[in-house]
Amino acid sequence: MEQREIEIFLMLADELHFGRAAERLHVSTARVSQTIKKLERRIGAPLFERTSRRVELTPIGRVLSDELRPAYQQIHDAIDRATAAACGGCERLRVGFIGAATGKFVLEVAEVFRAEHPNCEVQFHEKQFGAGLGPLRGGEFDMLLAAVPVFGAREADLTCGSVLFEGDRMLAVSARHPFARRPSVSFADLAATKVLRTTQAVPDYWDHALVPQHTPEGRPVERGPSFATAQEMLALVGAGFGAYPVPIQATSYHARPDVAYVPIHDAPPYQWRLVWLSAAETANVRAFDQAAATLAEARRT
Incomplete structure (x- = not known):
């Protein structure tokens, strides 16, 4: 054969x-x-x-x-x-991440990975949410750690690792917004405010997994201005142009006086996974994913 x-x-x-x-x-x-x-x-x-x-x-x-x-x-x-061996035993693995919380986790995984692969240099690349999957497909890095939906047949060229960690969803709103004074909100409340949208680099199904097009009662969710980076999103939220769902880690890494974070009590949690191009999978990619899974499991026990 x-x-x-x-x-x-x-x-x-x-x-x-x-x-x-x-x-x-x-x-x-x-x-x-x-x-x-x-x-x-x-x-x-x-x-x-x-x-x-x-x-x-x-x-x-x-x-x-x-x-x-x-x-x-x-x-x-x-x-x-x-x-x-042809390059003198020196290998390289480029790992992308989105957000400070994921960057911290990637650094910790790299320490576990290097213990077993001392000849492999791990390089880190922060990417903005609005970049979507373009940098991964463009070869800027070998793996991406992000809160992504399960792709299935929609992104058939990609492989997703297992869920590494989760985070509750919060709604980022202006500190002046009426929601800021509530203990929590629901998906149904999204119809009562504009919700920001990401740039077109993010596929529609990914955007809809983060922000449903309709509330559970069938009311349309009105969308506001677009953003490409986390800082753009927070600036728009703080100025009152709209709200946006974010992971609970944002309350620690993106605390701002003009932004309030309100729990969405009926939303499923965000789930972080490593994702990579199936055709570019290597032994180092598999080993890094395994190191991430081992570290995540140790934290849960």
């Missing part, structure tokens, strides 16, 4: 969807289908069961996937080690 055939087979085994597998590999759906048919002819048995509603591995396909995956990973790890 050629390397590309193995990649296509294993990706389809993961996704169980020809279209999503093709998107993640940046090939056509026809290429995926042709490759699988070629493998099935070579092996002499179906590897996938296909219906109009689902794709599933056959027993033979499952055995092939289980046996191929460790060997394929060993090949990638060997290439990573050889690449590191």
Whole structure:
């Protein structure tokens, strides 16, 4: 089997969807289908069961996937080690983060990571929320730690790590706003004020996960001016141009006399994850994600 055939087979085994597998590999759906048919002819048995509603591995396909995956990973790890050796054993991992609270966590993860990978230099890059996923896709860094929705098929080229930590949602409002005198607000209250919007660099579904288009009762949520950075958002809020939901960590890292933070009592918490390009995944990326998960778990116990 050629390397590309193995990649296509294993990706389809993961996704169980020809279209999503093709998107993640940046090939056509026809290429995926042709490759699988070629493998099935070579092996002499179906590897996938296909219906109009689902794709599933056959027993033979499952055995092939289980046996191929460790060997394929060993090949990638060997290439990573050889690449590191070619540059004198010096490796580099660039980690992006959004906000001071996430930056502090990234620094702590880096200390755990360096204990096991002393030859890998970890570089840190703060990015503004309005930049969205552009810098990650543009190769400015290898991983991003941010409060992001679960992408699923909508961002098929990305891999999300596990939830590392959470934070309650607060509504940032002007200190002069009537909400500032309340102990808490609800999602329904968003219809009673303008809510700021992020720049267009953030996908619509990501924006809607942060600010619903309608309240639970179906009332539309009016949107206010746009912002690209946290400081722009806070300046607009403080001046009374609108409100915006933020994680509870903002009360410590972005305390301002003109801004009040009010709990949103019926909102799910923000969840922070590491995210990276699936095609650019390396042993160091996986190791850093594991170090982050280990540190997060230690903090919860």
